[in-house]
Each structure stands twice: as structure tokens, then as C-alpha cells.
Amino acid sequence: MTGTPLLILLLFVGLAIPAVAGPRVLQSAAPELMRKPRLAIALLAGGVVAWVLAALSIGPLLAWVVTGPDVLPGDAAAVCSQCLAAADPFGLDRVDTVVPVVLLLVVPVAVSVFYAVSIVRELRGRHRRVVRSAWMLRAGGRWRTLHGYRVLVVDDPHPFALTLPRRHGGIVVSTGAVDVLADDEMRAVLAHEDAHLRQRHHLVMTVVTTLTSRLRWIPLFAAAESALGHYLEIAADDAARREAGTTALASALLVLGQKGHPAACRPGLDGALHALGPDRIRHLVEPGQGRAGVAAVTASAFCLTALAVLAAVVHIPYAIAVATGCL
DSSP states (O other): OOHHHHHHHHHHHHHHHHHHHHHHHHHHHHHHHHHSHHHHHHHHHHHHHHHHHHHTTHHHHHTTTEEOOOOSOHHHHHHHHHHHHHHOSSOOOOEEOSSOHHHHHHHHHHHHHHHHHHHHHHHHHHHHHHHHHHHHHHHTEEEEEETTEEEEEEOOSSOOEEEOOGGGTOEEEEHHHHHHSOHHHHHHHHHHHHHHHHTTHHHHHHHHHHHHTTOTTSHHHHHHHHHHHHHHHHHHHHHHHHHHOHHHHHHHHHHHHHHOOHHHHSTTOTTOEEOOOGGGHHHHHSOOOSSTTHHHHHHHHHHHHHHHHHHHHHHHHHHHHHHTTOO
């Protein structure tokens, strides 16, 4: 089996295996990904994008190898055939079917348009929620400079720290956190929150959650969205640990985890990343060692690369054909 038939088989297998087995692979890869959280973020975000692009390439790929009844007028059908021939990098013989070829092109376009519209609606709704969250915080806050960071300090006895997208407020801490955290602990918390901003974690979270919002029924997407927030926090922890030390950060997380929880005292804060919780302290104090998870990470990276290459092999020739007028 060579050429396009092999490519079709690889595409279907490459989509089905990660869609179903993705959660288990991510679980197996966790020990290594926790040691390299930025790699984890890249794999999760890149995997979601690559899978969507590869899935949208199924129809255009099949259009290269099948023929069916013409449903377009003669001239339009001729133009369509010319564009298909110009885009096909393999030039293999086609197989007669009862499926009109134009459907293989129209359906992915229609799905893409529907998906794009849903993404725009999701982004607009998310933007409104983030603006509302920022307004709630700014209404009872004042700007201060703490340990070299520009911070919005809100009047709240519950100790918490969080980060909104920079244009909506950036780092936010409560008066309770200022009162209860020691100077070294506060520096660690602020370094953690600043890492969210510098590494554009809000943008990553927005891209992934928006792409997965209509596809959570696929196990891979549900698992990727669930794991992403955890690795974003670990990535910020690593930056804070280098800036302020492990002891200060672990102590600050323990205090915030025991005495404050922004979701409890300020419900409805959308678009915020929180620095709290003792659940990451064990990783900070005793980071994993050894080679556990390396094989699963390697398999994940290979699968991501294969999906990206397969999607590019399909989409790029079509884009070139359209750009050159199907010549």
C-alpha cells in the first residue's frame, strides 16, 4: 500500500488512537511532564490544534482518490476537477463511488465555519466574563507596588492571590494575603503570578479551552483540558522557585491552601489563574526522579508530529492551488 491510500489509513489511525488512548498516555507521561511542565503545555496545546486540523483534512484527502456523480454544472465541475488535480501531490488513479466529490470539500468547509462561529461566540462570552471579573476586583482594590511588582490589592480578609490577563488587571492579591504571608512568601507568590503573565498562560488556556469547548466528548480533549491547568501552575511554580526559593514558595502555597480560597470567597471569577493549594508542595519538595514517563512523552511527541505532518500534507497543497488559481 503506497501513496494516498496509506496516507488515509495513517490519518484515520492517527486520529483514532490518541482520541481514545490519549488520557491513559497522559497519565503515564505525568511523571516526566511534571518535571518539564512547559513541554507538557506545548504537547497539550499542540496536540489539540494538530488533532483538529488533521480531522478537518479527512474530506479533502478523500477528494483526491474518489470520484462520484457530478452535482455541479459542467463549467463548475470542470473548475473543481482542475483544482483537485492541481492540489493532488500524488496523482494516483481514482476510485468510483456514489459520493459526490464536492461533498468531501463542502462538508469540511461547513464544519470549519460552524466551528469558527462557535469559537468566536465562546471567545466573546469568555471576554465578557473576564471583564466582569476584573470589574468586581477593581471595584474594591487599589494599586500598589509590592516587592517590585505592580499589584492590585483588594480588601478581603481571605488570603488569596490570582492573575487576570495583563490588560484586565494582572496580579491581584487580597489584604488577607498581605497580612498573613511573610516577605519571602509574598515574593514567591508574586513571582509565581508574574510567571503566568510572562509565559502567556492565559492565552494558552484560552486557546485550548475554546478549541475543546465543543469536543469534550472526545476523551483526549477532556483529558487535555483537565490537565492543562495543573501544568500551567507547575510551570509558574518552577519560575517562582528559581526566583524566591523552594522553601518560601512551598510555605506560601501551604498558607494559601489552608486559609484562603478565592473560589469560595469570590465566586464567578472567570479567566483567573490562582496560586494556592498544598497539592503541589510534594512536587516542589521532592521532585520526581528517574525515567518514568519518558516513553509515553516520546510516543505523544511522535503522534503530535505525525498528525501535524499529515495535516500539512493535505492543507498546504490546497492552499497553494487556491493561491495560484489552480494552475
